[in-house]
Amino acid sequence: MNKQILIIIFLVIIPTIHASLKYPPHYLQLWRILANSKNLSSSPYHDAEGYNYLDKLSTNKYLHNNKHEIEKAKSLIFDDICVKISSLNVSKKCCEDTKTFLGSLVHRYPWALQMLDSYGKPPSGILEGDFTFPGSFDECNSAKVAIPANSTEFMLQPFKPKYCQVIFPIKALTSMNDMLVGGSIGGLHMGACFPDSCQAKDIQNLIQYDIHLLPKSISGNISSVVQCEEDRGYDSKAIISLIIISIFLLHIFLGTLYDVLLQSGKSSSNAAAQNGINNSLPTSTQDVSLKEKEAHVNCNGTKTPSKSDEELDAVSKFLLTFSVYKNAKKLLSTNQPDGTLTCIHGIRFLSMTWVILGHTYIFGMPIWRNLTIIQDFAKNFAFQGIANAMVSVDTFFLLSGLLVSYGNFKALEKTEGKFGWVYYYIHRFWRLTPPYMLVMMVYIPLFRYWGDGPYWPKDGFEINYCKDTWYFNLLYINNFLSDPQKGMCMSWTWYLSNDMQFYIISPIFILALYHSEIVGFVLIGVFSLAQLITTGVVSTTEKLPPVMFSQDSDISQKYFTDIYVKPYIRIGPYLIGILVGYLLYKNKCKMRMNRYVCAVLWMMATISAVSILYGLYNLNNGYAMTQDTASFYTTANRSVWGLCVGWVIYACCTGYGGYVNTILSWKALIPLSRLTYCAYLVHPIMMYYFYLNQRYSLHLTYVLATFLFFGFMIMAFMIAFIVSMAFEAPMIGLERLILELKRKKKNNN
Template sequence: LSVVSFLVLTLIIAGTLYEIYLTSRLKAALRLQDKEMMNNSETSSGIGCASSDYGDSMAHESLKKESIKESLNELNIVLNIPREVNGGPSSSNNTSDEHLEVHLHEPEKLSVYSELLLSFSAITNFNAICDRNVGADTIPCVHGLRAFSMAWVILGHTCIVVFKYSDNMEMRKEVEKNFFFQAVTNGPFSVDTFFFISGFLVSYLYFRTNAKGKLNKLTKGSSELAAGTAHFLGLVAYRFMRLTAPYMFVLGVVQVTMKYLATYSIFDPPTMDHETCPKYWWRNLLYINTLFPVDQMCMLWSWYLANDTQFYIIGAIILIIGVRHFKLSACTTLVFLVSSWITTAIIAFTNNHRPDTDDPLALFDKIYDKPWTRLGPYLIGMAVGWILFRTNCKIRFPRLTVATLWTLAMLNLFVLVFGLYRADLSQLLAAAYSSLSHSAWALSLAWITIACSTGYGGYINSLLSAPFLYPFSRVTYCAYLVHPIVIRSMALNTDAPLHLGGDTMVILFFGLVVASYLLSFVVSMSFEAPVVTMLKILSPSRKKRIA
């Protein structure tokens, strides 16, 4: 960890200094161009020619603005989205039979190694994370769903850890009887939101990219099987490289910090990561750790990453087939969805799982973390992505339909979160709830996403699409990775048990949110953002475009 941290820090410093150097050179070039344009303007128009003064000055100002605009665009392209830089633009204007022509300097084309170094620039990566704009292919409301769900996850994990290391355990029983505490008890629905968003974005962006012909260019002349295989391997490889660098770094931090805390803390650790990670870290690397017993799992919260990656593999196959064989793809999706419902119901029924009375993490190793019980929201998200792609986000609903769907969606979310308060479900009904509740949650999210994307979101869309949420949304992945480390370190570094109280919990929660996001910004700028940029630089599509 020390060696990796030192190398990454060195690259960040070098990349940042290199960007500062390039920026200073650009500013110097702009000043030189401005001086040349002034001289050319004076020579061509004549300072004493009153009849053409106004027209020439307007031409000069227009050219000056265009020069600065083009130069800044070129710098943005080089630093943020590396691509082939064209030659400098030229502009001309005729005023009183006089011709004014200004040639801008030819910008230097950076080498691949220079672009790779720039991908570590702290200035560029910070600006990219904090950018208040989103791309044309982005559904803005997704950022709000992701940011609020991450806060919900941190709240749930905070309560779990604080309750474990508190000195007034009896108060927990009283707190859990509170009606509004169901929002914490049913926090696992926040993970279903992540699954829904993942499936939605994978489907929507894949079909959009395929419609532009970018995928077909990479496999032009190949057979359908060869092209599909190439697409699948490319999708899986891109995801693996994008996720794994920050994931493995944080896994190393977990192993070291938990070994330290297990040795020096007066409390027992919540999980045995200091023993399981050295033995089973390779399962995390392959994203298969949920296929093994939970007592062997390293980074217990990494179950989500394993499931999401396995869903991604299934989704990639469905999408590749769906481009040319839509009916087969749709039938496959439906079979997977129904199979997940049936499997979950059977497991819940045979184990007499009662979501109304059991701990929300009960049967963690049989129901909670297994991919075959959590697949529903991902597939529903994929279906929504296809719908919005096919309609180009232009769907018209009658007002009564909109009002009805919003009412049903909100009522459904409320019932799922608070509906089990003091409920007593039969074994059969409990199994049905365990089977269908996650997909029911995703159905409400489906309407919210469609409504916000087609102009029926109103104030909810304004909230979910608020630009101030974009930075928090962009570092959600790293926030998910690091927040349990922050929570555990806070609890295990104390020299006495925590004392539960409403005000204390509020302060702890907001403090842990701030600390988690600060750390996630650092990890994202150090590992996630540079890897994403490097993948763009080295992508086959860019090489073909340059060639």
């Protein structure tokens, strides 16, 4: 990587700084090609006279005072050049329009100068990691081309300007970008403005020709890729997606309208009932209340039947599952039944905000202009909590295992040990999959139409629109792709695959604990030990660091592939969650504990959690860590974190949480907790949209990151509410409706 960067800096950037006072590098080099087009087979710079004339044209003083030399330069430009450079495989139309542009520069037409000015130019801060020189995307596209046909008339727009980026790939940056923005090319990016008749291949041929003019020892290390802004017509995938979205919106509109009308009718009936009671009953009995929900009283005081929700037909109930009014009322309700583990709502919400905080820094890496500052941030003691935000995912694994365990133990108690295998798996698949697949259906084909700009990938973020890998997501096995970095669709959903895989094998532990506590404990212990050994062996044999992001992109990729997304590495906190759920069920959320023992356990949990979060502080400050120490940290940190959070939940649920439980059980967090699944699905998409819609790179500071974090957090939950109302809540309602109809059918038989 260092060699490539130095080559680009000295041979591309530094000459450009000098040339930028005249013309941008690519057009200056193009002029050289055109000036020497009379004999392309010979040395490209043999025509010193032609090149000197073009070079002199770059100053306003020369343009103003030397008309003779301007005319001579124009003759060089317009002397049938397109025929003479045909060996470069540049289309004739592109060449002709480029000649028009260059000639217009000679005449100093404002639109030509505007196109020229929109070129990317090297800024300060290259050594801080600013490898993108986007130029002005909007200035290029807004240029109004006008060529004089004669002295009085103008022929408007023989071509339109088109923004392109010339990219000199750098392997290390490309590898890092693959982890963050699938399919993007990392390297030195330079914005350019060309006629729209020039295709990316035409421009690349010209650039590559220039590169080949360099000595072979240099040109062999430099390649170029050209990406241009193109028209984006709606393809079949986008049209199908829009049709499905329209169908959902129609159902939501009809369901909400029907629900509002239904509620309005009930309100009118209740008002009439109250009037009827007051008018027909004696004063001494006016305090009688109506307890029969199935009946109303008319103005004459007589009962008239009315339809309750239970009496509605199946079609009406189907429509009501899409009602925003009904679903929002349920989501925003803070009422909790007895036995609810209320502290979990706060932990779930705070963990989701922690995920968003970490991703605020990570997902912005492709556009941070001072990328090296993150190394300085990592040296800050307070920043360790952000640098280690990845353990927040282990909190979710713990919560998932706990809820699956606790809920199923209570269900087994009611059914006297009978386990509903079919419903167990169908329920989970139906709970997760419809919102997941519907978000994917909206995101993959439509996202590329939502933005533009120098950083916006014209084909979206997913490689080949997930054509070859989408079914891995549907089957929840995308974390087992041979090359997850390049093939995983919606890469952040690796978590869902792990969670589903853990859920599939959970009955082994739950049933073992229910029927034989000793067998259950032994089984969980064996799996936990196997996980620890596997993690230690993998991290040691592959010499992996204790964190995913490192200066060596290959190591980062290997860590992600072999450690970060594999279920046999991540199952530790989930197993701890199953144990905590079992203990809460067994003890009925009650426990007598000596206050000193409780204080010691709180202290141990706090110290352990702080050690996990801040244990890499010395490593981030340049102190060496042995491989054995790194492997030990990688092996133990997730399970230890799970034990710490597990203790917090257990203490809060058994009456030893104090103010911690009061905060985590705050009722305002309950609706936000219910939105965390949808927030997890959509927040990376929202971040991609913001970051890659920028026109210029951003300078990362704590202040900027703080404002971005709060903005992302608020927007993520707002969008999650919309997604929940559109995709999640209706599917939950449909599941309940199907079960209700099935139960009624069974009772009738």
